[in-house]
Amino acid sequence: MKLHEYQAKSLFADAGIPVPDSRLATSVEDALDAVDEIGYPAAIKAQVHVGGRGKAGGIKIATDREEAEQYADEILRMDLKGYTVDQVLVEAGVDFVDELYVGVTMDRAEGKPVLMVSTEGGVNIEEVAEENPDAIAREHVDPAFGLHPYQARKVVYEAGVDADVALDVASILSTLYELYEENDASEIEVNPVMITSDRDVIAADAVMNIDEDALFRQPDLADMAEESYEDDLERKAGEYGFDYVRLSGNVGIIGNGAGLVMTTLDLVDYYGGAPANFLDIGGGAKAERVANALDMVFSDDNVDAVVFNIFGGITRGDEVAKGINEALEQFDEIPKKVVVRLAGTNAEEGMEILNTDLVEVEKTLEDAVQRAVANAEEVTQ
Amino acid sequence: MSIFVDDDTRVVVQGITGGEGKFHAGQMIEYGTNVVAGAVPGKGGQEVHGVPVYDTVDEAVEAEDADASVIFVPPAFAADAVFESLDTDLDLAVAITEGIPTQDMAKVNKRLGETDTRLIGPNCPGIITPGEAKLGILPGNIFSEGNVGLVSRSGTLTYQVVDNLTERGLGQSTAIGIGGDPIIGTSFVDALEAFEADPDTDAVVMCGEIGGEDEEQAARFIGEHMDTPVAGFIAGRTAPPGKRMGHAGAIVSGSGTGTAQSKIDALNEAGVPVGDTPEEVADHVEDFL
Numbered sequence: 112m113k114l115h116e117y118q119a120k121s122l123f124a125d126a127g128i129p130v131p132d133s134r135l136a137t138s139v140e141d142a143l144d145a146v147d148e149i150g151y152p153a154a155i156k157a158q159v160h161v162g163g164r165g166k167a168g169g170i171k172i173a174t175d176r177e178e179a180e181q182y183a184d185e186i187l188r189m190d191l192k193g194y195t196v197d198q199v200l201v202e203a204g205v206d207f208v209d210e211l212y213v214g215v216t217m218d219r220a221e222g223k224p225v226l227m228v229s230t231e232g233g234v235n236i237e238e239v240a241e242e243n244p245d246a247i248a249r250e251h252v253d254p255a256f257g258l259h260p261y262q263a264r265k266v267v268y269e270a271g272v273d274a275d276v277a278l279d280v281a282s283i284l285s286t287l288y289e290l291y292e293e294n295d296a297s298e299i300e301v302n303p304v305m306i307t308s309d310r311d312v313i314a315a316d317a318v319m320n321i322d323e324d325a326l327f328r329q330p331d332l333a334d335m336a337e338e339s340y341e342d343d344l345e346r347k348a349g350e351y352g353f354d355y356v357r358l359s360g361n362v363g364i365i366g367n368g369a370g371l372v373m374t375t376l377d378l379v380d381y382y383g384g385a386p387a388n389f390l391d392i393g394g395g396a397k398a399e400r401v402a403n404a405l406d407m408v409f410s411d412d413n414v415d416a417v418v419f420n421i422f423g424g425i426t427r428g429d430e431v432a433k434g435i436n437e438a439l440e441q442f443d444e445i446p447k448k449v450v451v452r453l454a455g456t457n458a459e460e461g462m463e464i465l466n467t468d469l470v471e472v473e474k475t476l477e478d479a480v481q482r483a484v485a486n487a488e489e490v491t492q
Numbered sequence: 493m494s495i496f497v498d499d500d501t502r503v504v505v506q507g508i509t510g511g512e513g514k515f516h517a518g519q520m521i522e523y524g525t526n527v528v529a530g531a532v533p534g535k536g537g538q539e540v541h542g543v544p545v546y547d548t549v550d551e552a553v554e555a556e557d558a559d560a561s562v563i564f565v566p567p568a569f570a571a572d573a574v575f576e577s578l579d580t581d582l583d584l585a586v587a588i589t590e591g592i593p594t595q596d597m598a599k600v601n602k603r604l605g606e607t608d609t610r611l612i613g614p615n616c617p618g619i620i621t622p623g624e625a626k627l628g629i630l631p632g633n634i635f636s637e638g639n640v641g642l643v644s645r646s647g648t649l650t651y652q653v654v655d656n657l658t659e660r661g662l663g664q665s666t667a668i669g670i671g672g673d674p675i676i677g678t679s680f681v682d683a684l685e686a687f688e689a690d691p692d693t694d695a696v697v698m699c700g701e702i703g704g705e706d707e708e709q710a711a712r713f714i715g716e717h718m719d720t721p722v723a724g725f726i727a728g729r730t731a732p733p734g735k736r737m738g739h740a741g742a743i744v745s746g747s748g749t750g751t752a753q754s755k756i757d758a759l760n761e762a763g764v765p766v767g768d769t770p771e772e773v774a775d776h777v778e779d780f781l
Contacts, residue, residue, distance in 0.1 A: 217594055219674040219704060222601040254598035295593055325593035327568055369672060370646020370701050373727040380730045381768055394590060422651040424617050424629045455631040455651050476652060477771055
């Protein structure tokens with residue numbers, strides 16, 4: 112789960128990390144009131160869950176009231192990579208002489224959290240990581256002991272941060288690690304940390320992602336979750352709690368387990384079709400969940416045919432069959448042809464229950480996919 | 493023969509009184525697995541499927557001489573359950589639970605390194621040696637006894653590929669789902685190493701997916717250390733960059749590593765043929781044997 116910049120910065124500020132003075136605004140009037148209090152220059156920053164906001168025109172620096180009005184008007188309601196901006200952060204501009212990158216994340220290969228510091232801040236850090244990995248100093252943290260303060264100092268010195276601000280940067284890094292642990296973050300990044308001519312150190316941006324699996328013990332963060340979706344289908348998937356990705360093809364795909372669903376997508380492509388979506392109903396799905404999945408793909412106007420691929424382990428074939436029947440019996444006429452392939456736990460019971468007047472049945476994955484691809488072709492011809 | 497489990501394995505089921513724990517303990521027993529105990533705090537003294545339940549894993553091990561555990565404990569308590577199994581010095585712990593917080597798993601992983609216990613999972617279907625024992629949720633009826641080892645990051649993909657193998661009469665020595673989480677116990681390399689050392693495994697199938705670099709590491713290991721032939725399958729060729737496809741692990745970064753193509757290339761370089769479909773994987777195995 113991604114936090115907005117303003118949410119992350121409020122956690123930063125509470126923990127004692129210096130951040131610029133700022134206000135959240137949802138209208139041009141609010142934004143102007145905010146700049147009147149904060150002064151100029153002021154940054155107007157779109158609060159949406161997309162990367163590269165600056166390049167996409169979602170961050171502008173206003174040097175007077177006229178510019179502030181113009182930029183707030185431009186950014187509010189703008190479409191930023193498919194998401195509508197409905198709030199902006201109005202923030203005091205920082206007069207900086209240097210920019211750093213600092214981050215905390217999980218190094219999955221090592222199974223340990225890692226601190227990262229680079230003096231090449233303010234730019235696309237992914238590019239730096241790829242082209243010049245040595246420009247990022249790293250320090251692994253023992254997840255059982257937590258961070259020792261010397262480790263934060265060590266990585267800051269290693270990165271070549273100026274000596275007169277190194278201890279301040281290390282202190283920010285230590286606090287970031289505390290926030291990472293306390294909030295079950297999967298990632299915290301500040302890019303840039305700005306260094307002013309007075310040698311003050313300020314977190315000018317904030318990226319914070321929370322491990323969704325840990326939200327059960329982070330009720331305050333769960334409350335911060337703001338749903339933002341590209342379209343109605345993604346909204347529906349969010350409400351139903353599915354892992355769903357919309358794609359550009361016309362064969363709707365429903366399955367259980369990420370690996371098997373991805374394989375089904377790959378086979379649709381392999382047999383000359385084009386997947387319309389990735390939809391994983393997850394493990395142990397009951398009938399209602401299966402019906403919701405069918406509702407999702409039927410709601411997608413791009414879908415011409417559907418393939419349902421279930422290989423039960425923890426998921427039971429009879430439950431799936433019940434769900435398919437329940438979902439389809441509501442229709443006088445089923446909107447799109449559905450091919451079902453059921454295997455694994457309770458598959459035989461499922462096949463007995465499954466109403467084959469409503470669906471086509473195939474025994475193997477390959478046959479099911481090819482039939483669905485052929486069904487889709489029939490519709491488009 | 494087999495790796496990690498056989499018909500001597502004595503299993504304690506942590507969480508045996510819960511819905512999933514009860515159902516799958518029954519399935520395991522029906523398959524012939526030697527389930528000797530359950531462990532659930534506060535439920536000591538009960539019986540499930542005729543198996544005695546103890547309050548702690550320690551008691552279960554003491555009383556029933558268990559040497560392996562299967563964990564069906566909800567995510568909030570699952571890391572604690574894994575710690576409990578590690579601190580009881582079991583030979584093997586299999587964590588089925590999906591959704592354990594990553595920072596919990598980092599702590600588990602650290603403790604794991606200090607013990608001799610092998611952890612499989614979490615967020616995995618478990619392990620099966622056909623005809624002997626299954627520890628987990630794999631549907632037993634699709635497996636058959638044989639000489640093909642299988643290791644996979646995805647549960648349902650494991651079932652699919654096994655189905656393709658079994659249909660052709662290609663039985664399995666052991667099949668392991670290692671799980672799709674960012675931090676897991678047993679890795680591809682650990683399983684491949686064990687299959688290489690197993691005289692009764694004559695070919696291996698490795699099923700990977702997009703995200704992470706585990707398949708690339710496995711490819712290096714195969715190239716340098718394995719004589720047993722390996723066939724591969726990689727899920728997620730059509731996944732668009734930058735999108736998350738279910739598993740925490742299955743994210744395409746958009747850069748060079750972690751993509752299906754980078755994994756397929758690494759495997760091909762190590763001499764591993766990669767099937768375009770599960771059927772083709774079975775073709776390759778047939779060619780090996």
